[in-house]
Structure formats: C-alpha cells, structure tokens
Amino acid sequence: MTRFFVNPSDLAADTVILEGDNARHAKVLRLREGEEVCLSDGNGEECVCRVESVGERYTLSVLTRRPSESEPAAKVSIYMAMPKADKLEHVIQKATELGAYEIVTFPSARCISRPDDKSLRNKLERWQKIAVSAAEQSGRGRIPRVVYVNSYKEALMRGTAADKAILFYENEHATTLQMALTDATLGTVSLLTGPEGGLEEKEVAEAREAGFAVCTLGRRILRCETAPLCALSVVMYATGEF
Amino acid sequence: MTRFFVNPSDLAADTVILEGDNARHAKVLRLREGEEVCLSDGNGEECVCRVESVGERYTLSVLTRRPSESEPAAKVSIYMAMPKADKLEHVIQKATELGAYEIVTFPSARCISRPDDKSLRNKLERWQKIAVSAAEQSGRGRIPRVVYVNSYKEALMRGTAADKAILFYENEHATTLQMALTDATLGTVSLLTGPEGGLEEKEVAEAREAGFAVCTLGRRILRCETAPLCALSVVMYATGEF
Numbered sequence: 284m285t286r287f288f289v290n291p292s293d294l295a296a297d298t299v300i301l302e303g304d305n306a307r308h309a310k311v312l313r314l315r316e317g318e319e320v321c322l323s324d325g326n327g328e329e330c331v332c333r334v335e336s337v338g339e340r341y342t343l344s345v346l347t348r349r350p351s352e353s354e355p356a357a358k359v360s361i362y363m364a365m366p367k368a369d370k371l372e373h374v375i376q377k378a379t380e381l382g383a384y385e386i387v388t389f390p391s392a393r394c395i396s397r398p399d400d401k402s403l404r405n406k407l408e409r410w411q412k413i414a415v416s417a418a419e420q421s422g423r424g425r426i427p428r429v430v431y432v433n434s435y436k437e438a439l440m441r442g443t444a445a446d447k448a449i450l451f452y453e454n455e456h457a458t459t460l461q462m463a464l465t466d467a468t469l470g471t472v473s474l475l476t477g478p479e480g481g482l483e484e485k486e487v488a489e490a491r492e493a494g495f496a497v498c499t500l501g502r503r504i505l506r507c508e509t510a511p512l513c514a515l516s517v518v519m520y521a522t523g524e525f
Numbered sequence: 526m527t528r529f530f531v532n533p534s535d536l537a538a539d540t541v542i543l544e545g546d547n548a549r550h551a552k553v554l555r556l557r558e559g560e561e562v563c564l565s566d567g568n569g570e571e572c573v574c575r576v577e578s579v580g581e582r583y584t585l586s587v588l589t590r591r592p593s594e595s596e597p598a599a600k601v602s603i604y605m606a607m608p609k610a611d612k613l614e615h616v617i618q619k620a621t622e623l624g625a626y627e628i629v630t631f632p633s634a635r636c637i638s639r640p641d642d643k644s645l646r647n648k649l650e651r652w653q654k655i656a657v658s659a660a661e662q663s664g665r666g667r668i669p670r671v672v673y674v675n676s677y678k679e680a681l682m683r684g685t686a687a688d689k690a691i692l693f694y695e696n697e698h699a700t701t702l703q704m705a706l707t708d709a710t711l712g713t714v715s716l717l718t719g720p721e722g723g724l725e726e727k728e729v730a731e732a733r734e735a736g737f738a739v740c741t742l743g744r745r746i747l748r749c750e751t752a753p754l755c756a757l758s759v760v761m762y763a764t765g766e767f
Contacts, residue, residue, distance in 0.1 A: 377748075377751050381751065502595040523703070
C-alpha cells in the first residue's frame with residue numbers, strides 16, 4: 284500500500300488533505316478516487332485512508348487507525364564519522380530501509396568533509412528528505428532523524444546513553460560482534476564507524492573509555508559506507524527481526 | 526599491506542614481475558624499492574614480496590608464501606536477478622568486500638535489464654574488474670567470479686547445489702532467516718533475491734520446489750540492491766566471521 288508521511292496533527296481529524304510534495308507525489312503515482320493508502324505520522328502511528336477526491340489537493344477519509352507494524356523492536360542508532368557527501372546519502376537511504384532509528388554524523392580526526400554552518404544546514408535538510416523518501420518506499424512507520432553533532436566527544440557521550448554501544452575498528456581482532464551482542468540488553472544500540480581513513484587509535488581508546496565495546500567486522504577491510512550497513516543488518520537479525 | 530592479484534603461475538618463481546595494470550597501479554601508489562607488498566593468486570594463495578626495482582615494470586622477490594587468512598569459512602554465492610546496471614555493480618563491489626564467494630546474475634520474469642550477447646560480454650568484463658578492484662581494496666585472498674546464467678531455471682538448479690539455498694521474498698512472513706540457518710550445514714550457501722519489481726509468486730513456488738527455503742528479511746521492503754548485502758552480512762555473522 285502506498286505510504287505518505289503527514290504531520291501528526293493532520294491525522295487527528297477524520298478527513299485528511301494531501302498537499303504540497305505529497306500531492307505532487309500522489310499525482311505521479313496516479314492515485315485515484317476509491318484507492319486505499321496508508322498515512323503515517325512518521326512516529327509510529329498510521330491510518331489506512333480512502334481517496335475521496337483528487338486534483339491539486341487530495342481529500343482522504345480515515346478508515347482505520349493503528350500503530351505501525353513495521354518498526355523494529357530495537358532502536359538502533361548509526362553513528363558514522365562524516366564521510367564524503369554521496370556516501371552519507373547512501374548510508375542514510377540504506378540504513379532507513381534496514382530499520383535504523385536515527386543516523387548521527389560527527390567529525391573525527393581523519394574526516395575530509397568539514398562543511399561550514401550554512402552548508403551543513405542545507406545538507407541536513409537534504410539528508411532528512413532522503414530519509415523521508417526511503418522511509419516511504421520501505422514502509423517504515425517512523426522517519427529516522429538525521430542528526431549532526433559537533434564533536435567526536437559529544438558523539439561518544441550521546442552514543443553511550445544506549446543499552447549497548449559498539450565501535451567497529453579494523454585493528455581489533457579479538458572481540459567479535461557476536462561477543463558484544465551476547466547477553467546484552469539490546470533495547471537501544473549505538474553502532475559507531477569511522478570515516479574513509481579510519482578512526483585514529485587514540486579515538487578508539489577514548490571510545491573504549493567512554494563505554495563502547497570495540498569489535499571487528501571480520502578479516503576483510505570494509506569501506507566506510509559498507510561497515511555501518513553490515514553491522515545494522517546483523518543487529519536487526521540478532522534482535523529477532525528476521 | 527598493498528595487495529596485487531597476479532596469475533597463479535607468476536607466483537611459482539622466486540622473482541615476480543608486475544606489469545600492465547598492476548604496474549600502473551604500483552606507480553599511482555608510488556611503490557618504492559624495499560617496500561613490502563602482498564601478491565595474491567586470487568584463489569586463496571598469497572606471497573609477501575619485497576620491491577627490488579621500480580620503473581615501467583616492477584621486480585619483486587618473494588619473501589614468504591602462505592594461504593590467505595582473509596577468506597571466510599563459508600562459501601556464500603549471491604544469486605541476484607539482473608537489476609539495472611549500476612545496482613549490480615554496487616552489489617558486486619559490496620558483496621566482494623563482505624566476503625561473497627561468487628556473484629551470479631540471471632534473468633527473471635520482471636527483469637527490466639536484458640542485455641544482448643555482445644553487451645553482456647562487455648558487461649561481464651566490466652563486472653569482473655569491479656570484483657578484482659574490490660577484492661584488492663578489501664584484502665580478499667580470492668576474487669569472486671561474476672557469472673551470468675541464461676535462465677531462472679538454470680539459476681535455481683545451480684543454486685540448490687549448495688548445502689543451503691535461501692530465497693528472500695517480501696510476501697513471506699512466517700519463515701525467518703534465523704529458522705533457515707538453524708541446524709543447517711553452511712559450508713556452501715546460495716542467497717537468491719529478485720529484481721526491482723520483485724519475483725513473481727510462480728517463480729517463488731518454482732524455487733521452493735527446487736529446494737530453496739523461502740524467507741523474510743523483515744517487515745520493511747528492501748530495495749533489490751540492499752537485500753542481498755543484508756543477507757550476506759548476516760550469513761557471514763551466523764557462520765562465525767565476526
């Protein structure tokens with residue numbers, strides 16, 4: 284069923300109007316009177332609606348309300364040191380499909396990309412749109428937030444607030460992800476990975492001190508955009524999603 | 526350590542010459558006399574070598590020979606119904622990093638991309654180069670072969686020769702990947718996924734009859750290029766890689 288995200292307040296009434304981007308999207312999809320679609324508040328609540336009238340704006344009537352059934356049990360946050368632009372966009376799209384709760388990016392010592400404030404505002408807007416679009420297509424009940432934090436230290440503090448915080452490091456060989464996930468409470472999980480050039484040893488030590496488990500993702504070197512998606516897939520599996 | 530793939534026969538002698546693409550690559554990397562590099566035969570055997578002389582061709586002396594330590598225990602074959610070109614290239618690159626044994630592509634009912642013979646030959650050459658390059662960068666000891674098979678039926682027959690053959694289908698909700706992997710011998714595994722428009726119900730039934738387990742990858746709809754990489758990540762995890 285086609286899915287649109289609307290403001291939570293729009294779902295309060297029995298009639299909902301689709302306008303702006305949503306109306307344009309509905310037009311592209313050739314939505315017709317009588318068709319059923321799913322409207323989601325992007326926060327876990329959704330309504331099945333019938334299209335009552337089409338045109339510049341679409342009028343829909345609410346048939347049933349329900350909590351979203353497609354959100355994973357574990358809230359997994361991706362912490363990715365800021366890579367070059369297209370890689371982060373790739374990760375936002377894929378991590379949204381795979382069920383990430385949020386995508387957090389931050390500077391680390393070897394980051395090449397260091398956007399200024401204005402460019403960052405534009406980027407964040409663009410990144411959030413990618414998350415919305417991927418959430419619609421994959422049938423998410425929640426739009427993952429894309430968040431920028433100002434420093435590596437702040438990212439560590441934020442990340443360790445989770446039940447389990449894990450950092451992946453190519454020079455770690457002894458501790459496997461399997462060890463880190465065994466016996467851990469996994470209601471909320473933070474998965475941290477480095478930029479193109481990797482994390483510095485000092486940064487890894489800092490993370491360990493802050494409470495991160497430092498793990499390997501195997502004996503092959505994964506690109507910076509592959510590692511978080513590999514780890515996220517596994518955590519979803521390990522928490523019983525599929 | 527920088528890695529080059531050479532012909533297996535080149536590794537028989539105590540002196541190895543790098544020429545052609547490898548020499549150009551060595552030049553880009555500014556390889557110097559005295560530096561150590563790893564030469565792999567792309568088939569699981571490798572040599573640590575010292576650079577003896579640089580120039581148009583590079584002369585290397587073999588220091589030690591050893592079996593590659595970076596190959597996964599399980600041989601996992603990706604069977605991906607042919608998607609549009611850039612998506613397959615993406616999957617070849619990432620699946621190589623993640624440790625795939627081979628990448629097999631084939632036509633299915635809803636495939637949009639249907640290259641003719643000549644275009645297919647060119648594509649296969651290009652795809653294989655992507656695998657080589659990803660294998661070098663990720664430190665693989667083996668270059669995954671990229672294979673095209675002519676029909677869906679042939680893909681099924683080839684796929685079920687593995688210890689465990691699994692097909693992922695968005696309309697399957699009961700059987701999880703966890704169930705399919707439990708108690709299974711996982712020396713060789715085939716993971717089959719559909720094209721952009723998904724597999725037809727009839728095709729899924731055929732696969733089931735041929736011996737494929739039909740599984741879900743969770744309650745979110747994954748893009749055709751996301752599904753095989755998610756499944757591959759999980760099988761690597763489940764077979765003890767990390």
